[in-house]
Amino acid sequence: MNTQTKNNNAANTWLSNVYKYGKSVNSHDALKIAAITLMFIDHIGYYLFDNNSVMRLIGRSAAPLFYFLIGYTGKVNCKPSLLIYGGILSLTGLLFGHTFWINILYTFIFAYLILLYIPTTKLPVFVSIGLMVALIAANSVLYPYVEYGTLGIIIAITAHWLKEKVPLAGLWLALALGLHMFWQALVFNLFRTTVFTYGTLFITLSLWLVLYNYKLISLKIPKLCIFPSLLISRYSLDIYFYHVFLLKAYHLAHKYGYWFF
Template sequence: MQWLAMITMLIDHLGYAFFSDERYMRIIGRIAFPIYCYLLVVGYRHTRNVNKYLIRLMVIALLSQFPFMFAFNITNLNVVFTLLIGLLLMILLDRIPSRLFPISILLAAAFSLLAEVLHTDYGAYGILLILIYRYMPGYMMVLAHFALTLIFILTGHMSLIQVYSIFSTLLITASTELRPDVRFAAPPRWLWRAFYPAHLAVIAIIVQGSIHGYF
């Protein structure tokens, strides 16, 4: 699943930066972000040291920011900041007793608003999707993801193309519910952690080189 996330993200970013007329590349790219959100939840569930997990995400987010800005000529915060906010939220929610459920709702709303105010990639949509993967069982994830996406599309906060992201949750659910015993080969840890900033850096060099006439 990690390989699929990296490959589809790369296709999406290449389409955004160099092939804006090739809509199919952006459609394929919708697969990536939900998988990253799901893997964040899995990583949080199994990590032995959540503080190191937080620091690792922060480092990746900071290393990726300038390549992200120069690759796509935007000033938003990159998507790893969204994942970082989502991780912080999960940690805090796990420390709130179940009897204080209203506080959990307010906290989730506050962190979603924070993502919007900071203009992180995917913003509140990303935070809420992380919570869906954290708390929704089985095929309820698919329905919740579909409802969330539909709301953001109808309110004008997302493009219609985002509906294709539902296929990610279908894939996740099928792999965990139908074949939970199947394990796919994961990429080396160094590659998984370095891929996001590294591929953005390469795209940024090419884009900026083209703008300034170096290529």
């Protein structure tokens, strides 16, 4: 097989992945695009704008969208590259925080495995409460070492309950989102002013309203927007890895005066 044939096959595979679920954009894609956009705002605010508080506040709503989709769909594409991405980004924590910080990609996988092997929708109420209490307690210990601790896993579980119409699932989701945003407000000192406090409450309520009313539906958008929208949706985790890696490289280069590009 010559080089041209290999390149053509690679291009065909890449293109087929974009259209693997069809050639229309749905609400699932829209949530992923929203999550990617909010994530960009968050990371650009941190790496390029000296930890800008407003951008970081806006970015607090990115991770819940990813975790919600994992729980609602019950799917994560656990391809080898995902493990590699998570490992690389976990190791870079040693350069920034001088500690090994387990990357969010691994918590995506862990949330998926919990939903795959534990019948959380069939648990008695007292067991469900016990599970949540245990995860909250674990978060207090794991948060300094695991990105988002167990907060995202709680959101994924409650999103799954919402999908399966478990009684009071909407309330569970509200508590999960509230806990996530409360913890973020403590970590990022978002209660320091009235504006940031109300901003945190507004984002929490907005997230709950959007996710509680979420339905998987097809969306009508301009034809020119279909391919880029599907591209971002299908390769969202790849986009996450490469943009974080490049921003970290830039940040280190700027901090220590080493320029690689």
